[in-house]
Amino acid sequence: MEKIINILKRKKPTFSFEFFPPKSTEGESKLEESILELLPLKPDFVSVTYGAGGSTRTKTDEWVRKIQNQHHLTSMAHLTCVGSTKEHIKYILEEHKSHNIKNIMALRGDPPKDKEFFVPEKDGFRYASELISFIRNQFSNDFSVGAACYPEKHPEAKTLEEDIEHLKIKVESGADFLITQLFLDNDKFFYFRDLLVKKGIEVPVIAGIMPITAYKQIERFTQMTQCYIPEDLRNKMYRYQYDEKDLLKISLEYSIKQCEDLLRNQVDGIHFYTLNQSNATFLILSELFKIFPITIL
Numbered sequence: 001m002e003k004i005i006n007i008l009k010r011k012k013p014t015f016s017f018e019f020f021p022p023k024s025t026e027g028e029s030k031l032e033e034s035i036l037e038l039l040p041l042k043p044d045f046v047s048v049t050y051g052a053g054g055s056t057r058t059k060t061d062e063w064v065r066k067i068q069n070q071h072h073l074t075s076m077a078h079l080t081c082v083g084s085t086k087e088h089i090k091y092i093l094e095e096h097k098s099h100n101i102k103n104i105m106a107l108r109g110d111p112p113k114d115k116e117f118f119v120p121e122k123d124g125f126r127y128a129s130e131l132i133s134f135i136r137n138q139f140s141n142d143f144s145v146g147a148a149c150y151p152e153k154h155p156e157a158k159t160l161e162e163d164i165e166h167l168k169i170k171v172e173s174g175a176d177f178l179i180t181q182l183f184l185d186n187d188k189f190f191y192f193r194d195l196l197v198k199k200g201i202e203v204p205v206i207a208g209i210m211p212i213t214a215y216k217q218i219e220r221f222t223q224m225t226q227c228y229i230p231e232d233l234r235n236k237m238y239r240y241q242y243d244e245k246d247l248l249k250i251s252l253e254y255s256i257k258q259c260e261d262l263l264r265n266q267v268d269g270i271h272f273y274t275l276n277q278s279n280a281t282f283l284i285l286s287e288l289f290k291i292f293p294i295t296i297l
Helices: 004-010 025-041 057-071 086-098 128-139 160-173 186-198 215-225 231-239 244-264 279-291
Strands: 014-019 045-048 075-080 103-107 144-149 177-180 205-209 269-273
Touching (some): 004 014, 004 144, 014 025, 014 205, 025 057, 025 279, 045 057, 057 075, 057 086, 086 128, 103 128, 128 144, 144 160, 186 205, 205 244, 215 231, 231 244, 244 269, 244 279
Parallel strands (some): 014 269, 045 075, 075 103, 103 144, 177 205
């Protein structure tokens, strides 16, 4: 399997999907079904998340290996600082290396649900930049390392400029590429991208897109990430929040236009937060393939 940074060097834009490890047998069947439905779209890579507090580490590892070995897709394992010592992190990375996993999404991570603030383990890492530096020091270029970025700033940062200074440290520590938190206003993404260039951050920036499938769902995620919802979209979503069919239609139309605009403005890649569902992502990409056949193929 290939390193994501090498894929980005030879092909832009990339298209990729994110999944989370299921917690039940039913959820596992649903995820497997979604993967099979999305396979014909030939994603450049997929990623598997890591639960709060490292709660899904074993399942994350299992699914990354399964997707890569059984479905022959380049896979990326999320890895967080939460609940882990340096020794434990090294063990996880050695396991990934032994199973030919070549891509790591290095994150600080969210605190466990019973904790309000992130507290590093004794002999652990406080910041994602420290984790990235550790990966590079211990494993050199064995892994392609991705990092998160926030077009509307990290919720804990005082300003966007301050957040970008922290982001620069991640890149200088060894991050190969960045994937954004979800956003719904492309102008904010383009402004953010311009700021990165001014600060000398020149690694690829992949846009994170979340198709809207339920009103409560997007409300919850945008509150967590402090993501701005354009007024026109918010009003339409509110009006049709109890009409699943019309809500999905509005969602698809908006996401397709958003992705079209990103592609026309030379985005390095689009990463779909699928929430383990295939329908919306499949429909969006199918439409984009019709509009941008040369770019995508």
